[in-house]
Amino acid sequence: MSHACAQEDFQSPPPPNGEHPVTAILAVVAIVAAILLITWARLEVHGTGDIAAALDEEAPSVPKPAEERELDEHVTANRFATGLSP
Numbered sequence: 001m002s003h004a005c006a007q008e009d010f011q012s013p014p015p016p017n018g019e020h021p022v023t024a025i026l027a028v029v030a031i032v033a034a035i036l037l038i039t040w041a042r043l044e045v046h047g048t049g050d051i052a053a054a055l056d057e058e059a060p061s062v063p064k065p066a067e068e069r070e071l072d073e074h075v076t077a078n079r080f081a082t083g084l085s086p
Contacts, residue, residue: 064072
């Protein structure tokens with residue numbers, strides 16, 4: 001008969017499966033390098049004009065319908081209730 005998962009089942013960390021710590025560190029460095037290269041390429045190809053324009057542009061001030069405002073209020077109230085406030 002099976003049993004429920006308990007704290008005793010997870011006392012020690014899992015074995016590294018033969019992976020050397022240097023390999024893990026190199027993987028993280030490679031991911032960071034890829035992110036930086038992709039960002040650099042995006043800036044070289046597209047420039048920063050569209051980003052600046054999007055940040056400077058004001059959002060339209062069209063009033064929301066009452067139903068959408070009520071939904072937003074409920075979502076905000078639930079976020080505060082669960083501790084996920086902005």
